Amino acid sequence: MDTLLLSRIQFAANISFHILFPTITIALGWVLLFFKVKFSRTREKRWMDLYMFWVKVFALSFALGVVSGITMSFQFGTNWPGFMETVGNVAGPLLAYEVLTAFFLEAVFLGIMLFGASRVPGWLHTLATFLVAFGTTMSAFWILVLNSWMHTPAGHELRDGVIYATDWWAIIFNPSMPYRLAHMLLASGLTVAFLIAGISAYRLLRGDRGGDAATGLRFGIILGALLIPLQILAGDMHGLNTLEHQPQKVAAMEGNWETQGNVPLLLFALPDEEARTNHFEIGIPSLASIILKHDPAGVVPGLNDFVAADGTVTHPPVAPVFWSFRIMVGVGMLMLLASWAGAFLLWRRGADNLPRPYLWGLSGMSFAGWVATLAGWYTTEIGRQPWLVNGVLTTEAAVADVPAPMVLSTLIVYLAIYAILMVAYIGVITYMARKAAKGEPLPRDERTIGAQAMAVPAE
Amino acid sequence: MMADLDLPFIFAALLGLSILIYVVLDGFDLGVGILFPFASEAERDTMVASIGPFWDANETWLVLAIGILLVAFPIAHGAILTQLYLPVAVMLVGLILRGVAFEFRAKAPPKHKRAWDIAFCGGSLMAGLSQGFMLGLYIMGLSYTWWHVGFALLTAVFLTVAYSFIGATWLIWKTDGDLQKKAVKWSREGIWGVIAGMGLVSLFTPFVSERIFDKWFGLPQMLYLSPLPVMSALLIGAIFWKLRRLPMDADSYAWVPFVATIALFALGFAGMAYSFYPFIVPEALTIYEAASAPEALSIILVGTMIVLPTIIAYSVLSYWIFRGKATKLSYD
Ligand code: HDD
Ligand code: HEM
Ligand code: HEM
Numbered sequence: 001m002d003t004l005l006l007s008r009i010q011f012a013a014n015i016s017f018h019i020l021f022p023t024i025t026i027a028l029g030w031v032l033l034f035f036k037v038k039f040s041r042t043r044e045k046r047w048m049d050l051y052m053f054w055v056k057v058f059a060l061s062f063a064l065g066v067v068s069g070i071t072m073s074f075q076f077g078t079n080w081p082g083f084m085e086t087v088g089n090v091a092g093p094l095l096a097y098e099v100l101t102a103f104f105l106e107a108v109f110l111g112i113m114l115f116g117a118s119r120v121p122g123w124l125h126t127l128a129t130f131l132v133a134f135g136t137t138m139s140a141f142w143i144l145v146l147n148s149w150m151h152t153p154a155g156h157e158l159r160d161g162v163i164y165a166t167d168w169w170a171i172i173f174n175p176s177m178p179y180r181l182a183h184m185l186l187a188s189g190l191t192v193a194f195l196i197a198g199i200s201a202y203r204l205l206r207g208d209r210g211g212d213a214a215t216g217l218r219f220g221i222i223l224g225a226l227l228i229p230l231q232i233l234a235g236d237m238h239g240l241n242t243l244e245h246q247p248q249k250v251a252a253m254e255g256n257w258e259t260q261g262n263v264p265l266l267l268f269a270l271p272d273e274e275a276r277t278n279h280f281e282i283g284i285p286s287l288a289s290i291i292l293k294h295d296p297a298g299v300v301p302g303l304n305d306f307v308a309a310d311g312t313v314t315h316p317p318v319a320p321v322f323w324s325f326r327i328m329v330g331v332g333m334l335m336l337l338a339s340w341a342g343a344f345l346l347w348r349r350g351a352d353n354l355p356r357p358y359l360w361g362l363s364g365m366s367f368a369g370w371v372a373t374l375a376g377w378y379t380t381e382i383g384r385q386p387w388l389v390n391g392v393l394t395t396e397a398a399v400a401d402v403p404a405p406m407v408l409s410t411l412i413v414y415l416a417i418y419a420i421l422m423v424a425y426i427g428v429i430t431y432m433a434r435k436a437a438k439g440e441p442l443p444r445d446e447r448t449i450g451a452q453a454m455a456v457p458a459e
Numbered sequence: 460m461m462a463d464l465d466l467p468f469i470f471a472a473l474l475g476l477s478i479l480i481y482v483v484l485d486g487f488d489l490g491v492g493i494l495f496p497f498a499s500e501a502e503r504d505t506m507v508a509s510i511g512p513f514w515d516a517n518e519t520w521l522v523l524a525i526g527i528l529l530v531a532f533p534i535a536h537g538a539i540l541t542q543l544y545l546p547v548a549v550m551l552v553g554l555i556l557r558g559v560a561f562e563f564r565a566k567a568p569p570k571h572k573r574a575w576d577i578a579f580c581g582g583s584l585m586a587g588l589s590q591g592f593m594l595g596l597y598i599m600g601l602s603y604t605w606w607h608v609g610f611a612l613l614t615a616v617f618l619t620v621a622y623s624f625i626g627a628t629w630l631i632w633k634t635d636g637d638l639q640k641k642a643v644k645w646s647r648e649g650i651w652g653v654i655a656g657m658g659l660v661s662l663f664t665p666f667v668s669e670r671i672f673d674k675w676f677g678l679p680q681m682l683y684l685s686p687l688p689v690m691s692a693l694l695i696g697a698i699f700w701k702l703r704r705l706p707m708d709a710d711s712y713a714w715v716p717f718v719a720t721i722a723l724f725a726l727g728f729a730g731m732a733y734s735f736y737p738f739i740v741p742e743a744l745t746i747y748e749a750a751s752a753p754e755a756l757s758i759i760l761v762g763t764m765i766v767l768p769t770i771i772a773y774s775v776l777s778y779w780i781f782r783g784k785a786t787k788l789s790y791d
Binding site for chain 1: 511515516519521523525526527528529530531533534536537538539540541543544545547548551552554555556558561562563567568752754758759762763767770773774776780
């Protein structure tokens with residue numbers, strides 16, 4: 001394998017691992033703030049117990065997010081020097097603002113949030129919790145500005161092969177940014193909703209009578225039920241935006257080869273780039289045209305428009321984009337079903353009496369948000385290929401000439417570590433859930449705030 | 460207006476400042492990890508508690524440093540990091556292991572705690588060694604000859620010792636009882652390594668290039684520069700003397716070795732910065748050749764000037780909130 005391919009796999013592995021944890025912490029920070037405020041308003045123990053359980057998950061996810069993030073920031077230099085050399089004048093300030101306005105904010109106030117409850121007044125602790133949540137959201141904002149700019153560049157000019165910024169407003173509010181930001185923040189909210197619902201369901205199945213498990217279950221289901229319609233709407237709008245700016249990506253997502261009207265929405269197909277057609281198509285007639293053009297006869301761009309006269313293909317690889325898009329939407333539909341069914345059951349039977357098969361189903365979906373998020377990112381990012389910065393810089397042009405065996409060796413090490421950490425992470429969360437279900441105290445943790453501290457008036 | 464400023468110099472200074480702050484701050488918490496094997500299980504909990512609220516923010520200075528290199532000197536960034544590909548990977552793996560072990564050791568089933576302790580110590584060692592290795596290779600001009608790698612291996616060991624030393628002085632300040640006594644003992648031993656390491660680097664750097672030699676040993680610079688080694692020697696003397704007397708009644712002066720060590724690190728760093736200025740890739744690329752467009756730099760500078768003081772202020776706030784001995788820090 002060559003350096004380019006290995007570097008791409010390595011980058012994909014690192015960022016996929018990284019994104020899992022911010023996806024949790026971005027929304028979980030706000031959820032913790034909610035639990036804390038709820039407790040100080042109602043003084044009900046279950047809110048405090050919920051806070052205590054999930055703050056541990058938060059601390060763990062945060063640590064994983066930070067260390068994998070540090071890996072990310074070195075990747076640009078070690079593997080993609082061409083990226084900064086070409087677009088550094090735009091990417092640089094955006095990354096710098098992320099470090100300055102987000103990372104330090106989170107990192108410093110995290111210490112106070114986790115261990116400071118007995119050392120600072122209640123209001124300062126609440127403020128610290130708020131600042132951590134705000135910081136993670138700011139991180140997401142800046143990095144998504146950069147990522148969106150890579151998809152829909154704006155506000156720059158090219159001089160002697162180097163990009164110069166001309167209009168920062170246009171760079172920051174580039175055409176796909178609002179859609180991507182909204183969709184990602186909702187994704188984070190959904191991931192956390194299903195994580196909390198799933199783990200709480202697991203605790204109930206294991207006989208947890210603590211009160212906070214049922215509350216967590218209700219909270220997760222309701223949050224999921226509220227967010228999923230918004231997400232589907234945001235996703236639809238995101239798709240329309242992509243149709244405008246990156247039609248080749250949408251063509252790959254739909255598996256549509258010819259520019260034509262009455263394009264069906266494919267539920268299943270095996271795209272074949274050699275033969276430039278699909279095998280075993282199953283689809284709903286005209287639905288893709290309706291979704292994308294709001295008209296059954298609407299003309300949808302096809303992949304064959306993106307083949308140059310000399311045969312050079314300028315559209316992304318079709319099958320991975322086609323399939324990851326279906327996985328994401330599939331999980332989204334499953335989430336719709338699960339959360340609305342859950343909301344209905346909650347209304348009819350209450351959180352303590354949900355049918356066991358439903359609870360098992362929910363706990364099986366604990367990490368469904370991760371699946372959809374990764375699938376969504378694969379759609380987006382693979383759909384941008386062969387460009388690294390759309391229309392400006394190809395991925396191939398940015399890669400470092402580090403020898404392939406060297407990249408391969410580091411890739412293997414990263415993959416091994418990520419596999420171990422993934423097992424450890426899920427293992428520890430399950431372990432904590434089982435302990436909580438038995439009513440045993442959670443493992444001794446000198447690092448999280450104690451129950452007494454929380455009982456101090458929190459405002 | 461901004462265009463009149465010497466932006467590359469300002470950013471080189473900011474870069475230097477964040478590397479220095481990183482080396483001091485993450486230095487002490489990596490050092491605490493490196494000292495793990497010498498402590499008992501209960502002591503380890505206290506050691507971890509002493510750095511618990513800080514390590515994440517400490518590490519963020521590395522992100523800032525690499526960020527400044529990345530954004531202000533993009534060409535140098537690629538040139539340096541591709542040369543340091545493998546040591547960077549080792550460092551990252553080390554930082555990953557220790558960062559997560561820190562969390563896992565407190566949450567995993569008790570029977571796994573030992574394994575996470577090993578990961579914590581091993582990760583800290585990997586990070587310290589690889590940073591020292593990179594330092595040595597950088598001094599030698601970023602090329603892999605046997606002789607350069609040999610030197611880099613030496614600096615790897617010495618930087619690791621220096622980290623464990625500053626870690627030990629941190630523990631003198633933040634702990635009491637037996638652990639504090641142990642930390643004093645570790646510092647007394649470690650200081651020899653620090654002396655040897657600083658001596659080695661000071662001896663070798665001037666001979667790496669004629670330019671650096673002249674910078675130090677030409678007249679009149681030699682006179683202006685003489686305070687640097689003299690102050691370092693005085694500081695080492697002071698630390699030495701203090702370590703013989705610690706711990707003292709009522710725990711007085713327990714902070715002295717740590718603070719003096721920070722000053723020592725700063726002096727050593729200043730000496731190195733002086734040697735390499737104005738080069739950012741040693742003897743190959745100056746900060747002026749490597750800098751980004753002034754438009755990009757000035758937009759970062761505005762933000763930095765507002766945000767950096769704020770960051771420093773709330774970092775100080777955090778150290779102040781968590782002042783006092785680490786044993787009292789736990790549990791709530
Ligand atoms: C819980 C996570 C989640 C769920 C349930 C969905 N998505 Fe999504 N989707 C994401 C998480 C996500 C993401 C990870 O956040 C992506 C990757 C990049 C981005 O901006 O958002 C994304 C990308 C993404 C894109 C590609 C944007 C581009 O071209 O760059 C489209 C068109 C959609 N989504 C549409 C949808 C639709 C119609 C959904 C209906 C069910 C849906 N998504 C559910
Ligand atoms: C966090 C969620 C993300 C995931 C899961 C993800 C995933 C991926 C994947 C799978 C690729 C490889 C595409 C291919 O080679 O076909 C890729 C490429 C890339 N992405 Fe992302 N990405 C994410 C976010 C980002 C962000 C926020 C940035 C920029 C700040 C970014 C920058 C890049 C770059 C520079 C490449 C080029 C390297 C390559 O093609 O492999 N990505 N990403
Ligand atoms: C190439 C892309 C990326 C780089 C270089 C990067 C870099 C980093 C770094 C260095 C950290 C650690 C900060 C610290 O020390 O506290 C971090 C954490 C974080 N990152 Fe990323 N990141 C990238 C992609 C993303 C994406 C796509 C998102 C979300 C949409 C994201 C959201 C976060 C958040 C919220 C944190 C805070 C820590 C946490 O919650 O785990 N990052 N990132």
